[in-house]
Each structure stands twice: as C-alpha cells, then as structure tokens.
Amino acid sequence: MLQAMPRTSQANDADLVQRLRQGDESAMREVVERYQQRLFALIYGIVRDRHEVEDVAQEVFLKVFTRIDRFNGQSRFYTWLYRVAANAAKDHVKKRSRRPSVALEDDAVLPEHGDGPRQQASRRELREAVRRAISDLSPRYREILTLRELQGLTYNEVATVLRISIGTVESRLHRARAKLKTRLERHA
Amino acid sequence: MHNDATLWKLIDGELPADEARALKDAAATDEALRRRIDEMRAMKDGILAGAPEPPPDFANRTVARVRASTGRVVHLETRLRRMTWMAAAASIFAVVAIGILTIGPLRAESPDLTRVDPVKRRLGDFVRKFPGLTTTQQRQIRTILVKLDQKKDGIRNQLDSSRLRQIQKAEDLARTALREVLSDEQRAEFDRGLDRK
Numbered sequence: 001m002l003q004a005m006p007r008t009s010q011a012n013d014a015d016l017v018q019r020l021r022q023g024d025e026s027a028m029r030e031v032v033e034r035y036q037q038r039l040f041a042l043i044y045g046i047v048r049d050r051h052e053v054e055d056v057a058q059e060v061f062l063k064v065f066t067r068i069d070r071f072n073g074q075s076r077f078y079t080w081l082y083r084v085a086a087n088a089a090k091d092h093v094k095k096r097s098r099r100p101s102v103a104l105e106d107d108a109v110l111p112e113h114g115d116g117p118r119q120q121a122s123r124r125e126l127r128e129a130v131r132r133a134i135s136d137l138s139p140r141y142r143e144i145l146t147l148r149e150l151q152g153l154t155y156n157e158v159a160t161v162l163r164i165s166i167g168t169v170e171s172r173l174h175r176a177r178a179k180l181k182t183r184l185e186r187h188a
Numbered sequence: 189m190h191n192d193a194t195l196w197k198l199i200d201g202e203l204p205a206d207e208a209r210a211l212k213d214a215a216a217t218d219e220a221l222r223r224r225i226d227e228m229r230a231m232k233d234g235i236l237a238g239a240p241e242p243p244p245d246f247a248n249r250t251v252a253r254v255r256a257s258t259g260r261v262v263h264l265e266t267r268l269r270r271m272t273w274m275a276a277a278a279s280i281f282a283v284v285a286i287g288i289l290t291i292g293p294l295r296a297e298s299p300d301l302t303r304v305d306p307v308k309r310r311l312g313d314f315v316r317k318f319p320g321l322t323t324t325q326q327r328q329i330r331t332i333l334v335k336l337d338q339k340k341d342g343i344r345n346q347l348d349s350s351r352l353r354q355i356q357k358a359e360d361l362a363r364t365a366l367r368e369v370l371s372d373e374q375r376a377e378f379d380r381g382l383d384r385k
Contacts, residue, residue: 131238
C-alpha cells in the first residue's frame, strides 16, 4: 500500500526542478525514485494493465525531464507531474482502444490489513471486487478515483491536476463512486 | 440518515471538523453506519490495489533513456535550427529571383514612364484637331500611340520577334477600329499625324 508522502519532502521539489533545468542527472534519478511508486499506481489506475505501466511511466519521466522548462512553477511540481502522467495514461488508453482488445485484468497479489481473519477476508474480497469493477469504468472516472487515493490528494489538488473546479471534482468523484458501487453490486 | 456524499467527504478528510466529529460520534453507536463507512474505506483501498511495484533498476534505466533521448533531441534541434535558416535563406533567394524575373520583363513591356508624356502630348494634339472624338476613339488613339512607342523600343532593345508581332497586332487592331469611325479627311490627317512624330 502506498504511504502518504511527507509534505516536508515536497519543499525540496523546487530545488529538484532547478537542478533538472540544469540537466542534473542525479536530480532526475531522485525524482524517479521519489515518484515512481505513485506514478505506477496512477498509471495503473487508468491503464489497468500491469504490463503496460512501466512503458508509460518511462515515457512520462522522459517527457517531464525534456520539457521541464514548460513547468512555470505556479503549481506544485507533483501536480504538474501527475497531470502529465494522467494525460499520458489516457492517451495510452485511447491508442490501445484503436488496437485489437487485450485483457485488462491480471492477477495481482493484494496487500492485507491487520484486522481479524474474517474481516481481513471480507476486505480482501471487496478490494478484489473493486479492482475488477474499476476496469469497467471510463478512463475519466478511473483517473479521478486514482488521483484522489494517490497520496491522499485533496479535492483542491485534484482540481489543480485536472484543471477543473473543486465543484466538478466533487461531482465527478461522486458519480465515479456511485458507478463503482453499482458495478460492485452487479458483480456481487 | 447520512448520505453517501457526506460519508465520502468524511473518508476523504474534506468534511469540516465539527461535522466530522459529530459523524464519528454517531458511527460509534450506530453499527449500520459504521459498517457503511468500513465498506467505503475498503472500496477506497481497492482503487489502488493491484498496482505493480516499479522494478529495482527502473530509475537507472529511465535516466539512461533520458540521456540517450536528450542527445537525440539536441541533435534534432540543431538540425531543425539549421534547416530553418536554410529555409529562410532559400525563401529570400526565391523572392529576389522572382522579383528579378518578373519585374524585369514587366518593365521592358510597360510603357516607359519617361515616354508617357510624349504619348499624352500627341494624344492632346489629336483631340484638339478632332474635337468631336469620343472617349472610346481617344482610347484607341492612345493605344495606337503606345503600341507605336513600344514597337520602337522593342526594336531598339531587340525584343524577341513574337513579342513585337503581338505589339504590331494590337496596333493594327486599334488602327482598324479607329478608321471605321473616322471620316476620310480625319483618317488622312490622323495618318499624317502619326507619321509626323
């Protein structure tokens, strides 16, 4: 399970960006190491194919490092990074939809929580059902659901990443969860 | 009864502190509410579940790829910049060449500005001599005078024979049209006027 990133480390992003602009490779490595897990989760959330995540993630980092001059610093670096990643993942889904269909589901080992055995089993089943049901949602809903869970982004931060209003975030998130719930009930 | 939107806000940490506290207090005594919140939390957990872990060498491979691509980008940018300059130079050259090729012959074909005045002067002579000339007739006379001038210039500048023939043809047409509307006396006077030059 992803751990929330300490907010203090975000303060270093400005320094990292500065070094990236100078083509500092160690800064690139630092950015990759800091964000790779979240980017994998975000991209997987939208693409829903474990085998394609790595390629898309690498494209995203490549794009970010070669276009770092386009980051104007008005938002936080990670919101810009997530936006680039979300757009790349959605583009990937679009391109894939033009190709012959491939199975989106694959077997994943789900992390377990420390409740009693019955609750743990129940939670595990629900998570597995969610994982299956979320693949049925449109990329737009998958994107907002994943972003919200990613590092616990606030509605405001999600709005910044997606360049939409907080009201739209709330309503889209609500619709996405309602659809997810409906699909879960159908699967059950 | 609490609606889903409020419960989601509680789970997302977006509910105002006092409302969140009240809801948590209610959940402590309400088994059904607590179960709903638990299910929602599990649903949240499921959203990120199954995401693959990055491979251990992912950072190294990514940086290596960036290094390789950046080199290519720089190389492409340099080539692009060079091509842009070449394209700009070619465009300027083309404009100049077109200018030389088009304006040159145009100037040769157009009546020399320094010779417009003599044409006007001679046309004025005809108009004074034949006060009843219509605008069309005046225009025809002018054409004949211009063509005569062009013919002389063409011969002097060794203009190619087909162009000279075109000028001659235009002059003949203008003369024929004029003759049809002039009296014999006028026509004789007109011919004398032209030959006088």
